[in-house]
Each structure stands twice: as C-alpha cells, then as structure tokens.
Amino acid sequence: MSCLALSLQPANGSDILLQTREWFPPARALVAVSSFRETRLAFAASKQHHHTKDHPSSNSNSTSDPSADSIASLGDDPLSASSGQLIVGVESRYRVVYRLVNSIYVLGITTADHDNSINVFECIHIVNQAVSVVVTACRGVDVTPEKLARKYAEVYMALDIVLRGVSNIRLAAMLSSMHADGIAKMVHSAMDTENKIRGAESWRGLEGLAVDHEAGIAAFNHTAFELPPETIAAGDEVAASLAPVVQSEEKDQKEEEEESEAEKDPFAASEKINQPQELVTGFKKNKDPSATDLQLALSTLEVTTLPPAEATQSTHIAVEGFEGQYGGIEFGNEQASLNEAFEGFSDAWGGGLDASEFVGTKKVAKSQGLGGLELLQTGPDPPKAAGAAAAGTPLEDLVGKTEMKGPEMNIVEEISVEFRESLLARVALKGVVYLKTLPTKTSGDKETEFSFRVEGTSAVKRFIMQNSRISSLGNGMFHVRTAASDEPLPILKYSLQPRLTPLPLRVRLVQRHTGSLLSVMIQYVSNPELPAPLTDVTFVVKLPLDPTLLKVSPKAVLNRSEKELKWHVPEIPLNGPPGRLRVRMPVDSNEEDGGEEIDVVAYVKFSWQGNRSLSGVCLRPASEGMTDFYEVNHRYESGVYMCN
The missing domain is CATH 2.60.40.1170 (Mu homology domain, subdomain B)
Known part of the structure; x- marks a missing residue:
C-alpha cells in the first residue's frame, strides 16, 4: 500500500490524531511524525536565527544535529508552501507528504521508495481526500483544533475509511452524511451508495424482481387461451359467405375448392407449385418439341412487334440500402447516361425533392407533359381525344370548351415500392402540388394571388416550395402570387415517411x-x-x-x-x-x-384519378366559405413498383 498512516499535526501544540493501518506499528508512525516536527521546528529556528544573526559563519555549526541532512534536503524555502514532501529518519527512512490547512498539517506517511516500488501519487491522492474530510468537518478552511474536537469521532472514522481507499462517489456520500446522518450512514453506505449513483440496482431489489419474473413465466406457461366453439363456428360461416362463387369448368372449380381449403393465409405458398409433373402435361422431355406442341402452347399468346436493336441492350441495376446513396448501379449500355437508361430511378427512392428543379427560366416542352412528371399509360387511349385529333379539331378549341372559373390546383403523387417475396423492403412516396392559372388571353397581365392551407400532413417527412411564387405563413398556411401561365406550375413538393406511407x-x-x-x-x-x-x-x-x-x-x-x-x-x-x-x-x-x-x-x-390523394394530403381555402381556387381531380401513379 502506498499510504501507511495519516496524522493531523498543528503548527503549535501536540498532535491531534494519528490513524495507521493494522499491520503498521503506531510507534514507527510516531517516529516519522516526530521527525517531521523536529525538522519543521529546526528549520523555523534556523530561519529565525538566519534573520537575526550577526555573524553568518556561525550558522552552519549551530545546525550540526542529526536533522541537518534533512534540513539540507528541503531546498531553499521548505514547509512554507501549502503542500510538499519530506524524507525523514536515519535508519528507517519515511517519506512524509504534507498539506497545510490554516494552522493544521495533514500528513501522509509512506516508505522512502528508492526503487520506485511505491506509488507516491496515490499517497498524495489519499492526503487530498483527508483534507476534504477535515475541511468538511470544520465547515470551511478555517480549521482549528477546537472545531476538530467537536467532530472528532466523525473525523476519526472518515480518515480510517479514507486510509483504506475509497472512490470519489463514496467520499462524496461520506462528506454529505458527516453533519446529518452521522457515523452509521458514513460507515454502512458502501455498496448502496455506488449503485444508486451509477443507476444500478442492489441485489436486495433485483432478487424480488427475479422471483416475480420467474413466477410470471411459470404462470404463462400453464395458461391456455381457448375460443368458444360458437365463435369458431360463426367465423367459419362468415369466411364461407365471403368466398366468391365462380362459374367455370368442373376441373377449375375443383382446384379452387382444394386451394381454398388448404390455404388460409392469402400469401401462403401454394402446394400445387410443388407438383410440376401433374400440372404441366404438354411438355416433353426432348429438346426438340414438335410443331404441334409449339402451336398448342403459343396459340393463346399474342406476340408483339420487335423493338429496334438499341432497345434490346441489357441494363443491370443492383440497389442496396435505403434512404441513402445507392451504389452498385452498372449499365451494360455504356452509350446511355443514367437518366437516359433508367429515367427517374434516383428520384424514386429517396433522394428526390431537389429544390434546384425550380431554378431557371427554361420552359418545359409540351411533349413532356406536366413538369416532366409523366403519367404511366397502362390502359388504352381515350377514344374522344383520338377522334378529335383525327377530325382535325384544334387543341385550343378543346381547351376553350371547358371554361375556367378561376385558378385550379391538384396533387400528383408517385409511389415506389419494393417487395421481397411478401415482405416490404422499402417504400417512398413523393407528391407535387400543381397550380393552373387562368390563360394569358383571359387574364392579361393580372397576377394570380390567393391563400390556401394544406391539411393531412401528419405523415409528411419534408416540404419544399418555390419561393418565387409561394411563401409560407406558418401553421400549414401558404400564400400564392404569380403571373398568369398557360402551363401548370409546380409550387409545392413533399415526401412521406416510409413507415406512414399507405400501400395501394x-x-x-x-x-x-x-x-x-x-x-x-x-x-x-x-x-x-x-x-x-x-x-x-x-x-x-x-x-x-x-x-x-x-x-x-x-x-x-x-x-x-x-x-x-x-x-x-x-x-x-x-x-x-x-x-x-x-x-x-x-x-x-x-x-x-x-x-x-x-x-x-x-x-x-397503375394510375388512378379522383377527388382525394393517396397520402391523405388535401388542399383547403384559407377561410371557410371562400373559393379562391378550385380543386380538380388528384392523381397518383406507380413509380418503381417491383417485387423480387
């Protein structure tokens, strides 16, 4: 151990306290303490004699006592500072670490380590802790023997605990209980104090929780949850009533009945898929099927025309991660750029909502539709538009037939989803709010200006707006001011949080x-x-x-x-x-x-058009009863909607 004893020694008077370890004799500690006192007094006398001497040459002879070597080793001005170290003793040499608090020396005694076997810094740390005890007992740095005598028992027990080594957590608890709870709290606050400070639980509390936990597990293991037979029978009747009745051939009807009985989960794997030889009867094992088999297999298929050779070049896309930088995008077609090879891929999953799309005065070509956001045409073309184009009707006449009463707004949303079997791997939804003002022929130079509010934005992750045409008023309110335009203007863009995105x-x-x-x-x-x-x-x-x-x-x-x-x-x-x-x-x-x-x-x-959006975001006038704008049909469509 680095520290063998602690002592409190006043500058004038007898020692107040001496605390030693069990195996260190107090007599040796008294020798070290008395040697420190003699050295201190001898130095004080020599210093006083040095100031009052008349003959400087007689000073060295007057201090030729056994402590002369110790005095010479102290330096120019020893013991005048508030702390330091001193080696005392002749045959048994000890190192005394001291700190002066008011008029009381706090001493820590250890052996003189010539072979560096003693950690002096640990002894200094214990002396500093003893100083904290003394200052706390005297309620300040005005430390006197009278104040220490009033709290002698607490100081004695505290120094005894400090001598054996304590952590800063327990030392703080001891100092706090010195004037309140007393010695009992100071001595018996070892483990509980550190556990409370660190946020841990004592074994006394954990034992009860463990017993309750095991009892709960045993209770649940022996508990059975059963439904009444009436409830099960009623559920079977409802399930039977929901099953559709399809009039088809007897073979197909029998297959559907077997599958409905075998498959309760709509996404459970079918057992029919594991019976390849029974379901595929038209295939032959040879690699050269006859013309009759080919004609029979391809009789129900409609073969489309071949595209140009440039469209058949392979494109490999490997995407990993979610809502971040998507690496691993490699294209077999080196002649095409990223946007040309797979247009909109980087916008579908995440990154989207780039405010730089609003910058610039370049007009979008009419062939690209509304702001470049194309509707995926999955059905046949409307016959009316085709007939009007064939008859040579001008586009201006078709637009003029539906006269606009005022500015119109609608929402166009695009959802991208990736499934891996039946599990949802990632999802992203982006929406654009379009504003269509009155035509320039009708409005002239008059600006369109009104306010509106956006509702149903609890699932929205991020909003961006075009600052040149729209400004935010707070609390979901926006103000629009823009010149007339013949094309729809995108004024707001938003994206939904993945976990709150509805799947159509x-x-x-x-x-x-x-x-x-x-x-x-x-x-x-x-x-x-x-x-x-x-x-x-x-x-x-x-x-x-x-x-x-x-x-x-x-x-x-x-x-x-x-x-x-x-x-x-x-x-x-x-x-x-x-x-x-x-x-x-x-x-x-x-x-x-x-x-x-x-x-x-x-x-x-797929695509859908109606009076509400997929995400639930809706547009409302700024005040009730006002018709500053007209809300037309909203639209949502599929982006990269895939399953692998």
Whole structure:
C-alpha cells in the first residue's frame, strides 16, 4: 500500500490524531511524525536565527544535529508552501507528504521508495481526500483544533475509511452524511451508495424482481387461451359467405375448392407449385418439341412487334440500402447516361425533392407533359381525344370548351415500392402540388394571388416550395402570387415517411425451380382503404431467358425481345380475394449459367384519378366559405413498383 498512516499535526501544540493501518506499528508512525516536527521546528529556528544573526559563519555549526541532512534536503524555502514532501529518519527512512490547512498539517506517511516500488501519487491522492474530510468537518478552511474536537469521532472514522481507499462517489456520500446522518450512514453506505449513483440496482431489489419474473413465466406457461366453439363456428360461416362463387369448368372449380381449403393465409405458398409433373402435361422431355406442341402452347399468346436493336441492350441495376446513396448501379449500355437508361430511378427512392428543379427560366416542352412528371399509360387511349385529333379539331378549341372559373390546383403523387417475396423492403412516396392559372388571353397581365392551407400532413417527412411564387405563413398556411401561365406550375413538393406511407397494392412473387421446370406465381391483393378500386393494372415479369414453351394462367402477352410477360387486369376489387398469375416454362440445364440461382423480377404499373390523394394530403381555402381556387381531380401513379 502506498499510504501507511495519516496524522493531523498543528503548527503549535501536540498532535491531534494519528490513524495507521493494522499491520503498521503506531510507534514507527510516531517516529516519522516526530521527525517531521523536529525538522519543521529546526528549520523555523534556523530561519529565525538566519534573520537575526550577526555573524553568518556561525550558522552552519549551530545546525550540526542529526536533522541537518534533512534540513539540507528541503531546498531553499521548505514547509512554507501549502503542500510538499519530506524524507525523514536515519535508519528507517519515511517519506512524509504534507498539506497545510490554516494552522493544521495533514500528513501522509509512506516508505522512502528508492526503487520506485511505491506509488507516491496515490499517497498524495489519499492526503487530498483527508483534507476534504477535515475541511468538511470544520465547515470551511478555517480549521482549528477546537472545531476538530467537536467532530472528532466523525473525523476519526472518515480518515480510517479514507486510509483504506475509497472512490470519489463514496467520499462524496461520506462528506454529505458527516453533519446529518452521522457515523452509521458514513460507515454502512458502501455498496448502496455506488449503485444508486451509477443507476444500478442492489441485489436486495433485483432478487424480488427475479422471483416475480420467474413466477410470471411459470404462470404463462400453464395458461391456455381457448375460443368458444360458437365463435369458431360463426367465423367459419362468415369466411364461407365471403368466398366468391365462380362459374367455370368442373376441373377449375375443383382446384379452387382444394386451394381454398388448404390455404388460409392469402400469401401462403401454394402446394400445387410443388407438383410440376401433374400440372404441366404438354411438355416433353426432348429438346426438340414438335410443331404441334409449339402451336398448342403459343396459340393463346399474342406476340408483339420487335423493338429496334438499341432497345434490346441489357441494363443491370443492383440497389442496396435505403434512404441513402445507392451504389452498385452498372449499365451494360455504356452509350446511355443514367437518366437516359433508367429515367427517374434516383428520384424514386429517396433522394428526390431537389429544390434546384425550380431554378431557371427554361420552359418545359409540351411533349413532356406536366413538369416532366409523366403519367404511366397502362390502359388504352381515350377514344374522344383520338377522334378529335383525327377530325382535325384544334387543341385550343378543346381547351376553350371547358371554361375556367378561376385558378385550379391538384396533387400528383408517385409511389415506389419494393417487395421481397411478401415482405416490404422499402417504400417512398413523393407528391407535387400543381397550380393552373387562368390563360394569358383571359387574364392579361393580372397576377394570380390567393391563400390556401394544406391539411393531412401528419405523415409528411419534408416540404419544399418555390419561393418565387409561394411563401409560407406558418401553421400549414401558404400564400400564392404569380403571373398568369398557360402551363401548370409546380409550387409545392413533399415526401412521406416510409413507415406512414399507405400501400395501394400488396404483391408477392414465389418461384420454384425443380429439375428442368421453372414455376413463377404472383399474388396480389388491394388495400381495402383505397378511395376507389384500381383499374387497368399491368403486371410485367422479367423472364431470365427466352422461353421455348410457356404455360400461363390467365392469358398474357409475351415480348421475346425484352423477355417480358405482361398481364392486364381490368379491375382489382377492394375487398376481393387475392389474385393469382401463374407461368411455367422449361429451363434447360445448359442455360442456367453454371448452376446459378435464377432471379425473376416483377413490376406493377397503375394510375388512378379522383377527388382525394393517396397520402391523405388535401388542399383547403384559407377561410371557410371562400373559393379562391378550385380543386380538380388528384392523381397518383406507380413509380418503381417491383417485387423480387
């Protein structure tokens, strides 16, 4: 141990206290303390004699006592500072670390370490802790023997604990209990004090919690939750009433009944997909199928025309991470840039809402639609517009037929989703608020100016606005002031938080590769909370290779150049049963690229137009009863809606 004893020695008078370790004799401690006193008094006498001497040469002879060496080792002005060290003793030498508090010396005694075996800094630390005890007992630095005598028992016990080593946490607790709770609190506050300061629990408290925890586990293990038979029977009746009745052939009806009995979860894997030999009866094992088999397999497929050769160049996209920098984007077509090869990909997942899109006076070409945000055309063209164009009716006449009563505003949203089987991997939704002012021919040079408020923004993650046309008034209020324009103007853009983004369609893709047969099934179900059912939905499956034979259910369109298979679903009901799209194709072992796993990716394209937005964001006038603007149909559409 570094510190062997602690002592309180006044400048004038007898020692107040001496505290030693059990195995260190107090007699040796008294020798060190008395040697320190003699050295101090001898130096004080020599210093006084030095100031009052008449003959300087007689000073060295007057101090030729045993402590002369110690006095010589003290330096120029020893013991005048408030702290220091001193080596005392002749045969048994001790190092005394001292601090002077008012007129009391606080001494720490240790051995003189010639071989550096003693940590002097630890002894200094213990002396500093003893000084804290003395100052606290005297309620200040005015330390006197009378004040120490009043708190002698507390000081004695505190120095005894400090001599054996305490942490700063327990020392603070001891000092706080010196004038309040007394010696009992000081002595018995070891473990509980440190546990409370560190935020830990004592074993006395943890033991009760552990017993309660084990008792709760045992109780739950022996608890059974059972439903009454009446409730189960009522649920079966309701489930039977919800099952659709489809009039078809006896074979198809039997298959649907078996699947409805076997599959309770709409996204559970079908057992039929593991029976390739029974379901695929038109395939032959040989690699050269006859013309009759080819004609029979392709009789229900509509083959589209071949695109130009530039469109068939492969594009490989590998995306990892979410809401960050997406690396690993590599394109086989080096002639095309990122935006040309896959337009809008970087905007779909995250980064989006770039305010620099508002900067500049370059007008958007009319062929690019509203602000470059294209509507994905999944259904046939409207016959009226086609007929009007064929008849040669000018576009100005068509616009003029629907006269505008005032400025119009609508919301266009784009949702991008990625499923991995039935799990949602990532989702992003971006919305744009468009303003359409009165035409320049009607309004002239008059500016459009009004205020509006945006509601339903609890799920919005970020808003940006075009400062040149719109300003924020706070609390969801905005003020618009802009010149007339013939084109719709994007004034607000926003994105939703991923966890609060509603999904219009849930998609699952399952594939099985058994032997030389690849089976793929897509299951989809609509969100029952949509404002209206989705119509004209297109499902696209990227095939891994050019198929020789295909069996699809229901009918689909095959594009051999793109290796794509498309299904067109006219309408998906809100509360209807899950839809299924199946495709089976033979895969030769030579075409598996060295036995690697075959990846199949499915894309979904849809759009909807109505009187409310998908995210719930709505536009309202600034005050009730005002018609500063007219709210037209909103629209939401699919961006990168995929499943792999």
